[in-house]
Amino acid sequence: MQFPDDDNGKMLAAMADAGIDLTKALNVDFFLVFEDQRDAESALEALVQQEAEGEVELHFDEDTETWEVIVCLNMVPDYDALVAKETELNAFANEFDGGSDGWGVMQHQEGDGDFADEEHQCDDNCHH
Template identity: 70%
Template structure:
């Protein structure tokens, strides 16, 4: 698969190289950051009222000292769809003094066996 030579393209290429099936829906986390807690909370409330289909989580990121709104959207991670979602979320965040700060996926998702622990042997304490 060929991807554009930008951050989104590089991320998708790395995912493909890791064996992640980019033709299946994945939970894609988009990160929105805000300096002010009230702005972040207002954005979260407004986004919850919107037609956005996804889950949200707001917390203070101690490492950077900013409020981080994680918007998880189940989607096929196609380049153009990622770019369009980022632009839409960035425009939205800007209305509340925030901005997008990238996206990512959890490395192990349903149907993704690339990251399974081959060395693991189930025992009495196993919760599988």
């Protein structure tokens, strides 16, 4: 697969190289960053009131000392769809003095192999 030479394209290429099936829906986390807690809470409240698609949560990032609203959407990680959603969410966050800080995908999701560690042996304590 060929991807554009930008951050989104590089992320998709890395995902493909890692063996992630980009034709299937994945949980994609979009990160909206705010300096002020009240701005982040207002943005979160607006998303909830709009009954926005996906799940939302508020998180304080101790490393950057910023507030993140994380919007998790189940979607096929298509380049154009990701760029459109990121642009939409950035415009939304700007209304609350915030901005988009990209997106990401958890490495292991439903449908992935159970374990990256091929040495794992199941026993009575396994819960998968």
